[in-house]
């Protein structure tokens with residue numbers, strides 16, 4: 165039902181524009197401080213494949229992300245990193261061969277799912293719910309409670325990082341996962357089809373409009389400009405750039421992206 169999915173996504177953006185705004189914008193995965201995010205209490209990572217970890221439709225990590233990926237594994241461990249792609253692990257992936265290759269090459273599981281991002285909330289929550297807790301509080305630290313009648317409690321959703329290069333899929337997914345922290349990676353390692361390029365440009369335009377509107381609204385209400393506290397999770401180490409193709413399309417995209425919130 166791609167048409168229905170697109171229609172609902174558009175409606176969601178119109179009714180609640182803030183869903184397109186990431187919590188953090190970085191140039192690439194190499195600029196994310198995974199250790200600090202783990203220390204801040206985030207319990208797992210949901211990460212995209214195409215143009216985030218690998219070049220489109222490829223199953224190997226972009227070489228310059230090797231150290232960052234190792235840091236991610238060190239902070240969260242392989243089980244708490246879940247690759248969620250709209251190609252690998254879906255019906256577009258015959259016999260799940262891409263998912264298998266990705267798991268082997270990147271050392272993290274790939275979610276097998278039917279509905280595309282951002283409509284894949286339930287399988288993600290089920291995956292993390294089945295994992296053992298990260299750390300159980302020690303007996304001494306536990307407060308002594310009086311015997312109370314057991315009342316069913318709603319499970320607390322895990323605090324997840326949702327990382328990806330697309331606003332309409334990855335960042336919107338982050339807005340649908342309660343308590344999560346969305347990270348937008350701006351670097352495009354290799355351009356995809358014309359349709360994806362147009363969609364990416366539209367997403368950039370919507371994000372630009374919403375960001376400007378939020379600034380204007382705060383000013384109108386007499387509030388101070390928003391302080392970007394998420395910058396503490398950015399790694400300022402220089403990223404080894406892989407040469408981008410120089411085309412007329414890329415020059416338009418880089419001009420539009422120059423207008424968007426700056427990524428460190």
Ligand SMILES: [Mg+2]
Pocket residue numbers: 212213214215216328329330
């Ligand atoms: Mg992607």
